[in-house]
Amino acid sequence: MLSLQNIHHVAIICRDYTRSKHFYTQILGLTVVAETYREARDSYKLDLAVNGLYQIELFSFPNPPARPSRPEASGLRHLAFSVLDIDQTHAYLEQKNVACEAIRVDELTQKKFFFIADPDDLPIEFYEI
Structure with a gap:
């Protein structure tokens, strides 16, 4: 039997990293835990906390397709x-x-x-x- 404890995180891919980072941190008020630029992928990974708990990963990738x-x-x-x-x-x-x-x-x-x-x-x- 599995012993799932809770949801660890949700990953979100964004088209405009600067705009999305502003939205999630300045508008929604999430706290930055860590920010990493991955040169090989030309991608940012922003770890965010909700009410002190690490829960959201915001990723940027070059030219991701639009979400339906x-x-x-x-x-x-x-x-x-x-x-x-x-x-x-x-x-x-x-x-x-x-x-x-x-x-x-x-x-x-x-x-x-x-x-x-x-x-x-x-x-x-x-x-x-």
Whole structure:
């Protein structure tokens, strides 16, 4: 039997490293754990922490293909962050000029949530806990 403990990290490939680094660190407020330039791949790897826990790897590669978001493709659908106050989160992101979907209520849990898109159109959900 496997003894999975938790999700270790999520890897994201971006088209514009500088823009995505700004989005994830300055807009979403993730903390840089380490930043590495891999010359042989002409690629950056940025390790990011969410609330003190290393969880996201942001990669850049030369000319990656665009991500199909609509219509939705098979595979990993989105990245979701839990938040304490959905209204405050929504207002903060709008103040930072991030396009936000309307806040909705999950019909199964009755919890509030909404989506945005990162610079590469990766859907990001914010879910009130």
